[in-house]
Amino acid sequence: MEVVGQVSGRRQWSDAEKLEILAEVYRPGGRVCDVIARREVSSSLIYTWRKQLREGTLAGVAPSLPVFAKVQIAEPILPAPQTAACSTGLILIELPSGVRVSVDAGVDAGALTRVLSMLR
Incomplete structure (x- = not known):
């Protein structure tokens, strides 16, 4: 068999x-x-x-449109000597709820996405 x-x-x-x-x-x-x-x-x-x-042609499900976030470029909050010492860069993210997230430029994008989705 x-x-x-x-x-x-x-x-x-x-x-x-x-x-x-x-x-x-x-x-x-x-x-x-x-x-x-x-x-x-x-x-x-x-x-x-x-x-x-x-x-939107599969099972009558309406297509999901991308969600955009407002982005503002601001001056660094850290003092100049610390900013100069940081060679990889610093990313500061302020969510509409007032929550601020500070990450190094080398942060894992997947991990950051999961964290931001939980804070939304």
Whole structure:
């Protein structure tokens, strides 16, 4: 007896399944290659579904528009000697709630994104 690990032929995906798979891709740390292996779906389908979701043609879901934040460039708050000693740079972020976040220019972008999303 032979056990076949993959289904041959075309598979029909419901809109709910497509949205569930896309949700896995969009989770923090989600990677297309991991979802492909776990769900046995081709990468081209995932990219096609992502495009359809952006355009609002997948399951009647309205496309999500990008959210923009107001950015102001301000003079450094730190005294000049400390600023000159810092060779990598300093980024100061002030959120509308009044919360201020100060990070080094070499901060991990993913980590900063997670922190800012929690402070929003």
